[in-house]
Amino acid sequence: MPLPTIEWEGDISGRVRLIDQTLLPTELKFVYCEDIKSMWHAIKTLMVRGAPAIGIAAAMGVVLGIKDIHAKNTDAFLKELKQATTYLGTSRPTAVNLFWGLARMERVAQENKGKSVQEIKEILLHEALKIQNEDKVICRQIGENGVGLIKDGSGILTHCNAGGLATADYGTALAVLFKAKEQGKRIAVYADETRPLLQGARLTAWELLHAVIDVTLICDSMAAHVMKLGKVQCVIVGADRIAANGDTANKIGTFGVSILAKEHGIPFYVAAPVSTFDLTIKSGDEIPIEERSPEEITNGFGKKTAPEGIKVFNPAFDVTPAKNITAIITEKGVIQKPSVENIRRILG
């Protein structure tokens, strides 16, 4: 069982403990969020990252935001709750799990508005912990549902980190690999380092190494060559938001990998919980793409690697069209050939 990325410590007046993912793999350090601002900062700066983990962080962030409110009545309390969710929603625009987590907390509060402020606070903490526990079950189920797609003796390429660090427990894309390993399948994983922030080199390589899974680190630019050498039998990645038609936003570079896989006749799988689907948007064209700071590229290694004054474009995500995706693995089942109809059939 991996070390938990995120944990609530104590009762309603407690705090959140996070693994600071920006310091891995050279340092395993916990950070403690005592208030909503520190949680906003942790999400923004990627101390906590990965779509499902962000959903949990958002819910716990709401609890941090309301724990010290001394509202006279429930209406006033709900107003302050709304401020908290709006604030947390500004931290990262692309990951739908953020908004999903915030909306769920608001809904639960609304459903219980007949109760006292103190009671609603307790209910919200309970809900955040429930989201976390549900995610654990979901991770395991994604692993179960996806493992049949992994043939014994396969080479598998993954991009970014969709592992235990990105979730409550076991990961999404990596859950499938952990499960394959449990079943005794021999697999060899190629981990894209995933520039600019190197989640593949820092996090995926670290997780797989600790799980004693055969893993080889490559630069993103090497994926095509590795495929041509016949070393990759499938690609599996996570997702940050999936539109109603199956178009999938994930870490920048995923779209390119999907094109390379198609060119080489290699199946391309997305593993994601149902909460990653945003059925309110028709296609990937409607997904906002977060642009991040130029320094992530120009000062990426603690050393200046580009000339002063250089213009930079730093989109954090791209959109892989549904037509490039062989199947989406969810906790409810595997969606083959993702389309509006095929998605609806599995999601219900």
Added chain:
Amino acid sequence: MPLPTIEWEGDISGRVRLIDQTLLPTELKFVYCEDIKSMWHAIKTLMVRGAPAIGIAAAMGVVLGIKDIHAKNTDAFLKELKQATTYLGTSRPTAVNLFWGLARMERVAQENKGKSVQEIKEILLHEALKIQNEDKVICRQIGENGVGLIKDGSGILTHCNAGGLATADYGTALAVLFKAKEQGKRIAVYADETRPLLQGARLTAWELLHAVIDVTLICDSMAAHVMKLGKVQCVIVGADRIAANGDTANKIGTFGVSILAKEHGIPFYVAAPVSTFDLTIKSGDEIPIEERSPEEITNGFGKKTAPEGIKVFNPAFDVTPAKNITAIITEKGVIQKPSVENIRRILG
């Protein structure tokens, strides 16, 4: 006129001055090679890099290797010359210009073996300088020949560095862009940073910025997204070795970019001098691919970014099949749809 990457200083007992390209863009420093070992080291560690520049470095390296030989007769001298070229040939296996430069120096020595050792030494220095001067003319001619392919208002993506730093003067791929700029064409360049050694971020961005050409730095993983946004009208790259059928070895990542370009219907151009062609090999399958140290990936620029003990695959080049290449721009003309026949027609 760019600062020369490589210069011979003095007479036959002189030395070579190089820009240490590993220190750019934060530091512009010259290194001086007084003997063949320091030149071998400079080529190996990429202080001097870029296929045409390596050809010049090889030729000057030969001069460094023979300048102090006190052979009794020409036969003994030629034997020692052979040792020098064999030694320099072990520095980097993929770039054909290295072997081209070494073979040319040997041939000239053989052609003059009737002369005295001192005379042959002078002739070899003269030949090395001739290779350098020829490269200047070649760069200009590649620019002239390629500029017609660049439409006014184009976005152009390039990978690695095929600029003035890689050649005697003006570059190959970048020569076309410098020429377009001279002609008043408006162009916007996207420079792939080019992991692991960041030649795009460090060198291409630096050269284009100094030439006041609009340039935007991106990570390699962002190329597909930038193409999808409609910002790229053509791709232009250099080459390290081109087989008789047009298959082209270039910096790792180039093959992937060629697939992305094809997917988006974007022309993909290679710019390279005739010396880059290796007509003794039929296809790219025969090109040896240099594998470099894992630390280039795991310790990019002085900070450990991957877990201890991680397995790494670090090929320095890949091969783009001729079918993905729209045209190869040489000093002798533009080879449309590269094939054995079309290449032979231009190369003669």
